Amino acid sequence: MGIIVNVDVMMARRKISSGDLAARIGLTQANLSILKTNKAKAIRFSTLEAICKELNCQPGDLLEYEPEESKGDAK
Secondary structure (H helix, E strand, O other): OEEEEOHHHHHHHHOOOHHHHHHHHOOOHHHHHHHHOOOOOOOOHHHHHHHHHHHOOOHHHHEEEEOOOOOOOOO
C-alpha cells in the first residue's frame, strides 16, 4: 500500500468540504480529489503545509505508512 493520505479523515473531523478546502489552499478540486483517493504520486511541501495550516493539524495526521506486501509474503 505504501503511503496513505488521510486528508478526507481530517476534513471530516474539521467539518470542511472538499470545495472549501480546495478554495482556501488554492488547489483545484480535481487535485484535492487525487490526494483524497490515494492516487497522488507526490505532494509538494507547500501544499502539505497549506493543508496542515487550514486543517490545524500536523503532517503525521495526514500521512501514514503501510508496508506493501511482497509477492513472496502473500498467503
